[in-house]
Amino acid sequence: MEVIEIFRSWQGEGPHASKEAIFLRLARCNLRCAWCDTKYSWLGGTNMGVDAVSRRLIEVGGDEVKHLVITGGEPLLWWRELKQLLTVVKGKGWFVEVETNGTLRPGELLDYVDEFNVSPKLSNLGVPLRYRVNETALRYFVSSGKAIFKFVVDKPEDANKVLWFIKRFGIPRGKVYLMSQCITREECIAKDEGITKPMAVKLGVNFTPRLHVLMGFR
């Protein structure tokens, strides 16, 4: 698989925000979102075998951290390799989160992943609907019971776009998280307070901060 980076930090978003974790960032993505903050992952990474990756994860995690966040790019492009990797990692008792844009089914990964953080893209990202929404994949994630759904919002009118996903795919509101589109701490605080938290209250869903931006960790 092509690896961009492996590092130890804290999960900054979603239900496990503030949990210390090892991050495995894989290369390549099937989308090209305008606001992508990991464009450096699009062009490819370092080829590493499953054994080398699992050794490195265990080395970085030491005996202390057994929480893995697999991110990208779009990590489900590598589901075959991840199945082999997670066979090893789950055997050592690790908790595994996989972050995905929700356009690909997870293949045979379902049994090896504790939580999918599915982040469907709204129309404000400049990607046509036929590329950013895979109805079969989204219904699969909803029915798996292992997914939470994270939406990046930028304007009050994004509420209707989120509502469209909730209604069309029957996503339980308790599994929906709204997060601000922001790059700096000041921008995050302004949008969290002015747009995202009120929208979460209005829709009856969760708000999640971007702790890595607010607190300055990686």
Ligand code: SF4
């Ligand atoms: S799906 Fe994620 S990694 Fe891929 S282009 Fe969009 S924001 Fe970037």
